[in-house]
Amino acid sequence: GQQVMQIPQYQHVQEGEDFTTYCNSSTTLSNIQWYKQRPGGHPVFLIQLVKSGEVKKQKRLTFQFGEAKKNSSLHITATQTTDVGTYFCAGPDNDMRFGAGTRLTVKP
Amino acid sequence: DVKVTQSSRYLVKRTGEKVFLECVQDMDHENMFWYRQDPGLGLRLIYFSYDVKMKEKGDIPEGYSVSREKKERFSLILESTSTNQTSMYLCVCRGLAGELFFGEGSRLTVL
Numbered sequence: 001g002q003q004v005m006q007i008p009q010y011q012h013v014q015e016g017e018d019f020t021t022y023c024n025s026s027t028t029l030s031n032i033q034w035y036k037q038r039p040g041g042h043p044v045f046l047i048q049l050v051k052s053g054e055v056k057k058q059k060r061l062t063f064q065f066g067e068a069k070k071n072s073s074l075h076i077t078a079t080q081t082t083d084v085g086t087y088f089c090a091g092p093d094n095d096m097r098f099g100a101g102t103r104l105t106v107k108p
Numbered sequence: 109d110v111k112v113t114q115s116s117r118y119l120v121k122r123t124g125e126k127v128f129l130e131c132v133q134d135m136d137h138e139n140m141f142w143y144r145q146d147p148g149l150g151l152r153l154i155y156f157s158y159d160v161k162m163k164e165k166g167d168i169p170e171g172y173s174v175s176r177e178k179k180e181r182f183s184l185i186l187e188s189t190s191t192n193q194t195s196m197y198l199c200v201c202r203g204l205a206g207e208l209f210f211g212e213g214s215r216l217t218v219l
Contacts, residue, residue, distance in 0.1 A: 033207060042198060042210040043151070088151065092206055095166070096141055100150040 004032070004091050006099030014107050019076040021102035023089035030093050032072045034063060037101070038085045046074075081106050110135045110201050114211035121218050127186040129214050131199030139202035140182040141166075142174065144195040145213075151198065157182055189218045 005024045013019050023032065031050040035043040047056055049065035049072060056063045060083075062075045076083055086101040115130035133140065141156040143166075153166030155174040163174050171193060175183045186193055199211040 031206070035208070042213050043208070045207040045209070048206060090208070095153065095156055095164070096200070096202070096208060097153055097167070098143075098151040 004029075004089055004097070004099045006089055006102060008102055009100060010103050010105075012105045012107065013079050015081060016078050019079050019083070019104055021074050021087050021089075021104075023072045023099050025070045025091060027093070028069045029072075029091045030069075031091070032065060033090045033092070034072075034074055035088045035090065035098075036085050037088065041085075043088055076104075079104070079106050081108055110137060110203050110209040112199055112201050112209050112211040114197075114199050114214050116214045117212060119214065119216045121189050121216065123190055123218060124188050125218075127189055127216060129184040129186075129197055129199070129216075131182050131184070131211055133180050133182075133201040133209070135201070135203070136179055137201050137203060138179065140176070141200040141202070141208070142172075142182070142184045143198045143200060144168070145198055146195050154184065154197075186216075189216075191218050194218045 033048045034046040037043040053067045054065040060077045064073045086103045088101045089099045111134045113132045142154045143151045152168050154172050157163045157176040160179050173185045194217050197214045200208045
């Protein structure tokens with residue numbers, strides 16, 4: 001199945017800095033989902049994007065779906081230590097295969 | 109939300125032993141998945157099922173099999189474990205809106 005490529009693999013930021021992770025697909029996606037996995041936990045659903053160019057916000061998190069529906073991003077404004085974890089994207093078009101994830105660490 | 113329960117949180121087995129990982133969901137959903145998660149490799153799809161008695165291979169099915177005799181139950185079977193199967197195994201159920209609900213995971217160590 002097709003994979004979604006996710007970058008970067010790791011990101012270390014100072015608390016208060018912004019953070020962005022990107023997902024890219026070579027094929028058009030019907031929708032894309034984002035998950036967060038805290039250290040020692042299991043992935044938890046954050047959001048699903050369906051429409052071309054869609055932008056959704058959850059407090060300091062902004063999710064975007066590209067116009068061509070081949071890429072997506074998750075942006076966190078002013079990171080906090082509670083944002084630590086690994087963020088995954090996943091697409092149902094490929095039987096829910098996940099990107100490799102971006103591991104975010106935040107220095108207080 | 110869907111509750112996904114994995115029967116074993118931690119297991120330690122010796123090479124060659126059989127392992128049976130059971131997973132139960134409480135919402136009568138059709139789509140269920142098994143992943144393994146290893147450091148640096150993300151979540152890799154082993155098998156999935158979209159209905160009772162239906163199963164499809166994921167990306168890494170070798171050394172694994174599955175059973176879906178009832179809709180709420182999706183089991184992962186390791187007939188003869190090897191050390192490279194030491195991993196965290198995650199059972200997942202897809203909800204009506206398409207979102208995935210994860211079990212707590214089963215950490216298997218094969219000695």
